[in-house]
Amino acid sequence: MKILVCLKQVPHQDARLDVRPDGGWIQEDTIKFEINSYDTYALEEALRVKDATQAEVVVVSIGPERVTQALRTALGMGADRAIHVKDPAVDGSDPLGIAKVLAAIAKAENPDLIFTGFMSDDGNFASVPPMLAELVGIPSATAAVQVERKNGTLSVSREIEGGAQEVVELTAPCLVAVQTGINQVRYASLKGIMAAKKKPLDLKTVADLGLSGQVGAGAAKIKVEKIAPPSKGSGAEMLTGSTDQIVSGIVSKIKELGLL
Amino acid sequence: MGTILIVAEIQGGKIREASFELASIAQKLAAAGGYQVRSLLAGKGVAALAEEFAKKGGGDVYAAEHDSLASYCVETASRAIRAAVDASGAELILLSNTPSGWDVAPRIAAALDAAFVSDCFKLDLEGGKLVCHRRVFNGKLDARVTTSGPRTVVTVQPGAASPFAGSTSGKVTPLAVELPAGARARFVAVKIAESKGVDLSKADIIVSGGRGVGAPEKFPEVIQPLADALGGAMGASRPVVDAGWLPHHYQVGSSGQVVQPKLYIAAGISGAIQHLVGMKTSNYIIAINKDPDAPIFEVANLGVVGDLFEIVPALTKAVLAAKG
Numbered sequence: 001m002k003i004l005v006c007l008k009q010v011p012h013q014d015a016r017l018d019v020r021p022d023g024g025w026i027q028e029d030t031i032k033f034e035i036n037s038y039d040t041y042a043l044e045e046a047l048r049v050k051d052a053t054q055a056e057v058v059v060v061s062i063g064p065e066r067v068t069q070a071l072r073t074a075l076g077m078g079a080d081r082a083i084h085v086k087d088p089a090v091d092g093s094d095p096l097g098i099a100k101v102l103a104a105i106a107k108a109e110n111p112d113l114i115f116t117g118f119m120s121d122d123g124n125f126a127s128v129p130p131m132l133a134e135l136v137g138i139p140s141a142t143a144a145v146q147v148e149r150k151n152g153t154l155s156v157s158r159e160i161e162g163g164a165q166e167v168v169e170l171t172a173p174c175l176v177a178v179q180t181g182i183n184q185v186r187y188a189s190l191k192g193i194m195a196a197k198k199k200p201l202d203l204k205t206v207a208d209l210g211l212s213g214q215v216g217a218g219a220a221k222i223k224v225e226k227i228a229p230p231s232k233g234s235g236a237e238m239l240t241g242s243t244d245q246i247v248s249g250i251v252s253k254i255k256e257l258g259l260l
Numbered sequence: 261m262g263t264i265l266i267v268a269e270i271q272g273g274k275i276r277e278a279s280f281e282l283a284s285i286a287q288k289l290a291a292a293g294g295y296q297v298r299s300l301l302a303g304k305g306v307a308a309l310a311e312e313f314a315k316k317g318g319g320d321v322y323a324a325e326h327d328s329l330a331s332y333c334v335e336t337a338s339r340a341i342r343a344a345v346d347a348s349g350a351e352l353i354l355l356s357n358t359p360s361g362w363d364v365a366p367r368i369a370a371a372l373d374a375a376f377v378s379d380c381f382k383l384d385l386e387g388g389k390l391v392c393h394r395r396v397f398n399g400k401l402d403a404r405v406t407t408s409g410p411r412t413v414v415t416v417q418p419g420a421a422s423p424f425a426g427s428t429s430g431k432v433t434p435l436a437v438e439l440p441a442g443a444r445a446r447f448v449a450v451k452i453a454e455s456k457g458v459d460l461s462k463a464d465i466i467v468s469g470g471r472g473v474g475a476p477e478k479f480p481e482v483i484q485p486l487a488d489a490l491g492g493a494m495g496a497s498r499p500v501v502d503a504g505w506l507p508h509h510y511q512v513g514s515s516g517q518v519v520q521p522k523l524y525i526a527a528g529i530s531g532a533i534q535h536l537v538g539m540k541t542s543n544y545i546i547a548i549n550k551d552p553d554a555p556i557f558e559v560a561n562l563g564v565v566g567d568l569f570e571i572v573p574a575l576t577k578a579v580l581a582a583k584g
Contacts, residue, residue, distance in 0.1 A: 017397055017553075026397075096370060123396055125378050130334075130366035139445040140334060142363045155448070159515050160359040163453030163508065168333065171444040179515075181502030221375035221409045229553060230395070230402045236547065236563035246564055247574045250546060251582055253562055257544055259465060259490070259523055260582055 001055040004111035038117025075196035076188030092217025099131035104209035129177035265350035278356035280423035283317025300344035304330035317424030322435035357415040375407035381420040399555040457509035465492025472528020476505035513538035531556030
């Protein structure tokens with residue numbers, strides 16, 4: 001069995017978000033990056049299947065040189081092989097462009113299962129995974145909080161509203177986009193990190209994938225024109241001063257509400 | 261100028277409020293940009309609902325009636341929506357960003373090679389061009405997104421627009437949807453959450469902690485004492501539950517409990533949309549966070565930029581003193 005896990009490297013969740021002067025995105029040159037939180041859960045889910053069945057876990061990520069670190073981390077955690085699509089021609093792709101790149105990888109790898117995160121911590125588009133499944137022609141389920149394998153089918157519990165779950169059965173090959181908290185993500189062991197250095201990490205370009213002219217900014221059908229801090233509504237009354245002054249202010253408010 | 265197709269959703273035998281919100285958006289765009297509004301209502305026993313939606317902003321409604329459409333499933337929903345897109349020739353397809361919407365909409369967009377913008381809180385027409393507004397970085401920044409190409413699919417955040425309040429007239433047409441055997445996705449069941457622990461929806465006062473609380477033991481050490489002092493209940497944001505620091509029944513948010521207490525105190529909670537959805541209609545919200553740009557301050561009535569480990573214990577002490 002082969003499992004393909006799609007990873008995205010995103011700004012660290014505590015990174016300073018300074019908007020670029022052109023407003024097109026945040027300044028990325030000076031911040032730290034990490035594997036998208038949702039994707040770490042997807043990788044862990046794949047590694048658990050591997051622990052149980054000796055599946056091959058292949059990780060793929062798209063981006064500049066720094067993405068190698070994310071892929072090595074994944075290999076250190078136990079993935080068998082990594083693919084790095086490193087090509088400026090991908091820059092400016094919309095989610096559909098990214099999905100086309102991943103679909104080309106998936107068509108070449110022909111995995112039984114594809115695990116991804118539900119959305120990315122930066123764009124929050126939650127678009128690529130179902131698009132990828134559509135392009136590859138396989139069923140998908142998003143916001144998965146539980147995945148059970150049963151002989152060629154996957155029983156997936158999807159998180160819906162109010163703490164309820166919707167159970168769907170998918171016939172493999174299929175794609176599951178996982179929610180955070182689906183499992184507890186393992187740390188790479190020292191042994192794993194050392195072994196990772198020898199595991200295959202293959203580079204691909206857009207031309208290698210036969211996608212020249214079909215991805216990147218020129219092909220994108222959506223464009224993030226400008227990002228900016230949200231305009232504050234009527235805004236909170238902000239309390240400042242010493243801890244005592246602040247606490248005093250809060251206690252007064254609670255008394256005013258008739259709750260103290 | 262074109263056709264808008266609303267993909268309406270049925271929940272508990274009724275049309276979801278979010279679908280009336282889509283109708284409101286569609287009718288505004290139609291008035292401004294000369295679009296025609298059509299809708300799809302797919303399910304089992306939809307005739308009466310289709311008539312209702314046609315009168316309440318849905319315009320001309322396609323009624324796709326089939327047993328297999330009774331519960332959401334990605335394959336059947338996909339086929340029904342594709343059939344409606346083909347029948348209507350719609351250039352703009354609107355869905356709500358609900359668990360069904362976010363599951364199927366991207367697939368529709370990929371199949372149509374269309375522009376796709378998810379989770380928008382506002383749609384405008386500027387010079388005849390669609391401009392979509394959505395949040396990025398877990399609610400911290402607003403993004404203005406434009407689209408190109410002949411067709412666009414958009415999902416809209418539930419609750420972002422007011423439901424359509426006017427009346428329209430439209431005709432209902434049956435829509436045949438091909439649902440061949442050999443489906444590779446099958447709806448099995450809905451599992452309702454077991455109610456465990458405190459029912460937060462009944463608490464008058466909730467003190468919630470987020471990732472900023474830093475470690476599991478800080479919940480009983482720092483957050484619970486304040487909740488106890490106020491005679492309230494403790495809650496948590498999603499990352500706390502994901503990390504295994506507290507069980508799921510403490511989670512406040514769209515996939516946990518939605519609460520409306522008299523007082524909601526959020527300590528160390530950034531304010532991602534999924535959390536805000538769960539508490540923003542609280543009567544009074546106090547937020548404590550060391551990040552002045554935390555989105556939680558947008559819904560808070562009272563905000564403190566500071567260290568919760570200094571403020572919360574001091575507040576607990578002061579509350580106990582005030583109670584004598």
